Amino acid sequence: MNTGRARSTPYDGDAVVVLDDIVRHACNSGASDIHLEPKRDRMQVRFRIDGAMVEHRSITPELGPQVVSRVKVMARMDIAERRLPQDGQMTLELGLSQRTHVRASTFPSSQGEKVVLRILRQQSVHAFDRLGLRPEVMRRVREHLAAPQGLIITCGPTGAGKTSTLYAFLQQIDTTKINVVTLEDPIEVEIDGITQGQTNVRQGFTFAGGLRSILRQDPDVILVGEMRDAETAGIALQAALTGHLVMSTLHTSDAVETIVRLVDLGIEPWIVANALTSVLAQRLVRMVCPGCRDGATLESDLWDGDEVLLPSGSPIVRPRGCIQCHRTGYRGRTGIFEFVELDDDLRDMIKTKAAAREYRELLRKRNVQSLRRAGFDRVVEGVTTVDEVVRVTT
Secondary structure, three states: OOOOOOOOOOEOOOHHHHHHHHHHHHHHOOOOEEEEEEOOOOEEEEEEEOOEEEEEEEEOOOOHHHHHHHHHHHOOOOOOOOOOOEEEEEEEEOOOOOEEEEEEEEEEEOOEEEEEEEEEOOOOOOOHHHOOOOHHHHHHHHHHHOOOOEEEEEEOOOOOOHHHHHHHHHOOOOOOOOOEEEEEOOOOOOOOOOEEEEOEHHHOEOHHHHHHHHOOOOOOEEEEOOOOOHHHHHHHHHHHHOOOEEEEEEOOOOHHHHHHHHHHOOOOHHHHHHHEEEEEEEEEEEEEOOOOOEEEEOOOOEEEOOEEEEOOOOEEEEOOOOHHHOOOOEEEEEEEEEEEEOOHHHHHHHHOOOOHHHHHHHHHHOOOOOHHHHHHHHHHOOOOOHHHHHHHHO
């Protein structure tokens, strides 16, 4: 599938003009990334739109290396180095008032150098009430954000929207009366009223070292972009026990895996049990394009273990594909969530190093909404599809 108009003719001509045109089309399509992929007889250009890869156009085999060289020059890379990966940043002037900032990465492959360009947009913070949280979950999250201390974790894979959720959380806090400090890699959105720091591993400015420094800055609220190691997690948990509200992310699949991971990092279970207050697991699902959806009914029951989450005959929608959605059938994304608050029972289980299955059994008995169940609710509402929910929750 392609990104709209017919693109059977490969790019040819001037590398400067071609690169500008590719980036311009990517920006207009709402793409987050541009992939320049070397093939035997061409260089394939693909965009990542709403989390999915979409073909755009190809570049002639003669012009492809010139476009790569253009990227290297603009991103201040070594133009002669083709054997090692390189990283850099560049800014393109695409119009009288359009400056586009791009992070570039090269990777040597058997067919030549592959380039990925991440478009760095100065985005606005998502409104808290537009994340996709249920009203009851929104109310409970606000209560945790109003607490004087504790650790709140959002979890999920890369690209699940975890940082965007934390930014939305910050918008619920009155920063005029407290000191909010963040440590990120990189800073994705600049927010007025708070102090934002960015790690620099090459210079020795790590998450662990930066977090220690933040604790000497008299913070009330701390946002740590990611807990990448045991040292950072340990410092964050200790901070959450000593009068600080801490927010961070983990690359874990759900709330249970988050709890187990923290204990497996070697942190004392009693510290995890007393510092961690809530976990919000999340995924982003693509929404069915409103311009080309078809109505349908579910042909068979959908199960999760021994529970029917969606019975046959349920009304659903199916994607078709049109120009507006780049023939994908989807347009835009929204979140699905699993929210778990720690209580005395869960804390006791943490202290005794309970197994993951024991946590899951307790949450099931309490009817805590899983990610898949949350996703199927959005299917019934006509927001997304069964295939999309299964894709992001498997």
